[in-house]
Amino acid sequence: MSKGKVKSEEINKTIRAEDNWEPVGPTPMPEISDLRRWDMRLLNTYKPFYAPFCDLCCFCTYGKCDLTGEKKGACGINISGQQGRWALMFSLMGCSAHGAHARHLVDYLIDKYGEDYKIDLGGQVAVEAPHMRTVMGLKPETLGDLRKGIEFVERGIIHGVSATHMGQEGSSLDFESKSLHIGMLDHVVMEVADIAQTIGFKFPTSVAETPLSGLGWGAVDKSKPVVTCVGHNAAVATVMIDQLMKMGIYDQVEVTGICCTAHDNIRYSDKAKIIGPLSKQLFFLRTGIADLVLTDEQCVRCDIPELAKATGSALIATSDKISYGLDDVTHKEVDEIVRMITQEGKQVLIRDVDKAGEVAAKVLPIVAKGRKKEIATKEKATELAKECKQCGLCDRVCPNLLNISDATADVRDGKFEKMADLFAKCVGCGKCEQECPKSIPIITIMQAATAWDTFNIRVGRGPIQDVEIRKVGAPIVLGTIPGIIAIVGCSNYPEEAEEVVEIAEEFAKRKYIVVLSGCAAMAAGMKKDAEGKTIYERFKPDFDAGGVLNVGSCVANAHITGAAMKVANIFAKLPLRANYEVIADYILNRVGAVGLAWGAYSQKAFCIGTGCNRMGIPVVLGPHSAKYRRLYLSRKEEDDWTVMDGRKKELINTEEPSPEHLSIVVESKERAIITMAKLCIRKNDTAQGRQLKLNHYISLYKQHMGTLPDDLQNFVRNDKDIPIVYKKEVAEYLKNVGWKPKPLLTLPTLIGTYESNIPIDAVVK
Amino acid sequence: MSLPLHYVNVLTGLKGCRVIEDAQALGKIIKKAERPLLVFGPRCIDIDLGGKKAIEYGIELAKALGAATCATAHTKKKLLECGVTPDSAYDAVEIINHLKDPNWKGVKKLGNHDIVMFLGMRTDFGNQGLSTLKHYAPHLKTITLCPYVYPHASFSLANMKADKWKEYLENLVKSLK
Numbered sequence: 034m035s036k037g038k039v040k041s042e043e044i045n046k047t048i049r050a051e052d053n054w055e056p057v058g059p060t061p062m063p064e065i066s067d068l069r070r071w072d073m074r075l076l077n078t079y080k081p082f083y084a085p086f087c088d089l090c091c092f093c094t095y096g097k098c099d100l101t102g103e104k105k106g107a108c109g110i111n112i113s114g115q116q117g118r119w120a121l122m123f124s125l126m127g128c129s130a131h132g133a134h135a136r137h138l139v140d141y142l143i144d145k146y147g148e149d150y151k152i153d154l155g156g157q158v159a160v161e162a163p164h165m166r167t168v169m170g171l172k173p174e175t176l177g178d179l180r181k182g183i184e185f186v187e188r189g190i191i192h193g194v195s196a197t198h199m200g201q202e203g204s205s206l207d208f209e210s211k212s213l214h215i216g217m218l219d220h221v222v223m224e225v226a227d228i229a230q231t232i233g234f235k236f237p238t239s240v241a242e243t244p245l246s247g248l249g250w251g252a253v254d255k256s257k258p259v260v261t262c263v264g265h266n267a268a269v270a271t272v273m274i275d276q277l278m279k280m281g282i283y284d285q286v287e288v289t290g291i292c293c294t295a296h297d298n299i300r301y302s303d304k305a306k307i308i309g310p311l312s313k314q315l316f317f318l319r320t321g322i323a324d325l326v327l328t329d330e331q332c333v334r335c336d337i338p339e340l341a342k343a344t345g346s347a348l349i350a351t352s353d354k355i356s357y358g359l360d361d362v363t364h365k366e367v368d369e370i371v372r373m374i375t376q377e378g379k380q381v382l383i384r385d386v387d388k389a390g391e392v393a394a395k396v397l398p399i400v401a402k403g404r405k406k407e408i409a410t411k412e413k414a415t416e417l418a419k420e421c422k423q424c425g426l427c428d429r430v431c432p433n434l435l436n437i438s439d440a441t442a443d444v445r446d447g448k449f450e451k452m453a454d455l456f457a458k459c460v461g462c463g464k465c466e467q468e469c470p471k472s473i474p475i476i477t478i479m480q481a482a483t484a485w486d487t488f489n490i491r492v493g494r495g496p497i498q499d500v501e502i503r504k505v506g507a508p509i510v511l512g513t514i515p516g517i518i519a520i521v522g523c524s525n526y527p528e529e530a531e532e533v534v535e536i537a538e539e540f541a542k543r544k545y546i547v548v549l550s551g552c553a554a555m556a557a558g559m560k561k562d563a564e565g566k567t568i569y570e571r572f573k574p575d576f577d578a579g580g581v582l583n584v585g586s587c588v589a590n591a592h593i594t595g596a597a598m599k600v601a602n603i604f605a606k607l608p609l610r611a612n613y614e615v616i617a618d619y620i621l622n623r624v625g626a627v628g629l630a631w632g633a634y635s636q637k638a639f640c641i642g643t644g645c646n647r648m649g650i651p652v653v654l655g656p657h658s659a660k661y662r663r664l665y666l667s668r669k670e671e672d673d674w675t676v677m678d679g680r681k682k683e684l685i686n687t688e689e690p691s692p693e694h695l696s697i698v699v700e701s702k703e704r705a706i707i708t709m710a711k712l713c714i715r716k717n718d719t720a721q722g723r724q725l726k727l728n729h730y731i732s733l734y735k736q737h738m739g740t741l742p743d744d745l746q747n748f749v750r751n752d753k754d755i756p757i758v759y760k761k762e763v764a765e766y767l768k769n770v771g772w773k774p775k776p777l778l779t780l781p782t783l784i785g786t787y788e789s790n791i792p793i794d795a796v797v798k
Numbered sequence: 799m800s801l802p803l804h805y806v807n808v809l810t811g812l813k814g815c816r817v818i819e820d821a822q823a824l825g826k827i828i829k830k831a832e833r834p835l836l837v838f839g840p841r842c843i844d845i846d847l848g849g850k851k852a853i854e855y856g857i858e859l860a861k862a863l864g865a866a867t868c869a870t871a872h873t874k875k876k877l878l879e880c881g882v883t884p885d886s887a888y889d890a891v892e893i894i895n896h897l898k899d900p901n902w903k904g905v906k907k908l909g910n911h912d913i914v915m916f917l918g919m920r921t922d923f924g925n926q927g928l929s930t931l932k933h934y935a936p937h938l939k940t941i942t943l944c945p946y947v948y949p950h951a952s953f954s955l956a957n958m959k960a961d962k963w964k965e966y967l968e969n970l971v972k973s974l975k
Contacts, residue, residue: 082895084926085933088811101813101933112933430805434921527920659891659926666895671902699889700923701840703872708889739875743887 047181048171048611058612059790061170062185065192065214071614072210072647074787075621078672079646079665079695081209083116086662090115093199108199117208118197120643120663124215125193127640130331131219131588132190133354134266135226136183137330139176141268141386142233148177152232155239157498163598163609164224164591168217170611173228182225186218209663216643217613223641224591231495234271236300241501241575241582243492246299247306248558248567250313251485253287255322258401260393262290263314263337264329265587267297269351272390273327274302277397286397291317292332293551293586299492300585307490309559310524310552312461312632319476320408321346324401327393330354331587332523332635338380347400348380351389356382367391375399411449414481418444420471427465427475432657433458433527437465437475444478452482457529460634490558491569493550493585497596499603501576505546506604510623512722514578515729516713517546519593519650520553522630522638525657530556532702533631534568537581539706541568543729544578545713548593552632554583590641594648597624606798613648615784615795621649621692622676622781625713625726628652629705633661646695651712653705654698665695670747676716677785678778679796684786685776690747691716703737711748716781720753728756731763746772802947803957807925809949813932817947817956821966825973827953828863828941831913833904836860837893838884840871841944842918847964855967856917856943857882862974865915866905868893873918890919894927900937910937916951917943925950943967 036044044050044062060067089097095107105111110118142150152173154161162173165182173179193215196202202211230236237243253259262270270288277283288305290298291314298305308317311332318326318337321344328337330352338357341348350357359382362370370392373379383389409417418441427437435458440451456479465475508514518540520533533556541547549557558567572581576596584592601607601619609616620626628645630638633654639661642652646665654661667690675686691714699705710730718726727748734742741759746767749755751774755763782796800817802808818824828834836859842852853873857880860867869877869884870893877884886893886905896902902910914931916924924942928950931940942948945955945963955966 082891082930083933084891084930086810086926086929088809088813088929088933099812101811102936429803432806432922434804434806656920656923659923662926664891666891668895668899669892697889698891698923699871700920701871704840704870704889707872737872737875738887739878 055608055610058610061611069210072213082664082666113205114203117205121208121212123636123639124212124643126636128215128219130637132186132222135222138229139179143176150176157239158496159499163595164221166609167616168221179225186222189218213647217647219640220591220644223588226588238495243494244303245489246303248488248490250308252306252487255406257287258324258397259287260325260397261323262294262327264333265293265331266329267294268386269389270298271301273393276391276394296493296586310555312524315461315463322406325397350382371395409477409480411481414478426468430464430468433460449482456483460525488558489567491583493583496592497576502599502603506600512718515726517626519548519628521550522633524552524632525634526632527656531560533557534560541572541581547581550584550590551587597626617648623717625715626650627709627712631655633658651692651695656700659698676781679780679782707733723754724756741766746770750775800947804921806922814949815951815954818953821969822973833911834865834913835911836865836915837868838873839919843876858971898934913939915941921946
């Protein structure tokens, strides 16, 4: 795209175009429509599938407007446009949350260390920021460079938000293109955030085998003073831990966390503990085990001040994103704030990281004194449940459609089995309680029903090492490592969280590379085998076949997608610099990676997934994600699967729907497993690789569906692709369905199948 | 229109389902179909109605009507165990995506379906899929056979207890024979 002279000069200056680490590619610091043609090419195959949550548009004072049928709103928008607008808004919300998080970290660290503070991710990570390199064309060297990444994304966000205003964008496809753009930017700021905290807080990096850390509400020693950090930003917690050490009392307290701050706390100190994913936030805070609750940002309940008050826990809010209407005491002296909290019982907002950390450390031993922490006993729970009349109102409001009234009635009769099962499936919202006409504290009752076990989780390791990519690059691209399975996202699971463990284990046993992050990484650690070991203790922590890795918190997701980019760069020698279209095309056609967000709930998860989609990584979502309203689906054999053979420079109709979808919701764990195995298939697979991938697809399909896959003919290109173990059976099946061999490719690419400035030779190395 | 059992499915709009309280009346509507399709969701595998699984009622209904069948999620295996080979097996959103296209050939390659019945899906997931069809498939009618009000369906059962539902399904099958 042509840019004005001034703008081009500005970009060249920002990315230091004269640096010759790689030639500057075609799209340095792309604006919102610079990759639009790539998006439209993707959307031509993977069309948006909309499932409107609301039939109405309520955005402006013309409304409410009914958008059913052929009806348009007063502004002219139709139902698809409105769904596309929602998709863009979700992406913007998600990207903004990560972006503001990154901004806070980088500003804080620049203030502390200066903008020339060097990025050093250890000897094993030379390609330090694949997203910044690929998207912006900048090889960041300092904190100041990371700030450039944020400024670039902030500019994109403003443009994106402007398009959602009424009377602006109206085309669903253009909304989707913008949403994809914002998704791409999201991975840039996630990368910025995690690099910043890794170098600023000295998290582990260039190490595969990070230590194990305590996990689970049972892991907390409640006889000690307990602080619980809730959210996604560990800046304050790191200062607090330092201060506790300085005071010589770190060993005498428990630093715990819920959600991603907990991940980052254990990266800072493996003595810290993770209580669990966000679905256990209400449950744990209700126990009152936390003497002090420290909130930061993202995925933090809006009613924590009430919860803390009810249990007598002290509360310090530390982010201007979640101020709770509390008194801002940032300007006061530390001792004065400590006095206000410990003597007046005040809940406060402290917006200064260092001050908040120091206050938290000083307050903790004082507020813990004399507090009683009594977990509800079975007798107490039975007493609380006595009032239940089984009116069923709790069942009606449960977002996970659980049968709460039956479980509560059983507790009333002294039976806890159903309640324990319910707790395993509970997403932790508490809506059942507020609906109950008898005000039965159902979440409190769960304290008596759950096992208070202790688990182990591997500390998040941050970036994938370049040496690992060198080792697995070829097997991934050739297909002999059948795929990268990224299990990510929140804990809004349709059934027990244990399903995450089962899925991860299934693929690890089959020698896929299994990478986890965020709440999913926590859920994966919450099941032990007969020997008492969690998945992190049973599988190696390497980015290699059969490895099970935890990269860290939500923002560490950028390292998973970054690993796919590194395959293109380190293995295939494709330049990353400002070369997004080529790299995304490479990943789409040659890197068998698939994401699973089984319990996605947030706009951040939506945005992360959208960013994956733009770079060619399909995402499988759990059933709750139907409420995101938008998927990207193909129509299998009915769509056009023509690609360019990059070496022969010929258009070839492959007739092969791979990957079949970019974003799909499935209803059951079994279907998720089958779908993920299938979505790892890529057009570039060698015969050996395809055999292996089909072997897993067939085996899983037979296990869960009872037959050979009924779309098998779509993925067998010739006889050599047929797995030996199923040879006879498959050959007979193919004969019956009238299968014919498909054309073979030497180098599949979408470049050349649509109008683009990218020459086909750009994908050939 | 009645409220759905699960409030997560409350309609925000004007165009809601018609609740059919009487199984015979629903039978009459279904019988008018030229190319009916019954979509099985995974919950019908486990729901027990006095010793008989919901999936078995679905099979009886499809047989009585001569309806085409589609197994979603992992229901195919159970259908095979019940002696039924489904005409198709898709993810739920895949079959819905196909149904949106009036020119789609249908699971039996005889043309797109005119009435699509759903049995055994999560209500929230199902209602979202029905929303897609309400908005993008005006050429077909949707019917839900589970004991919950589905606001986005064309025709839905009322919210009812298991015993009433069993009775309803039995009467519905009878009315189709």
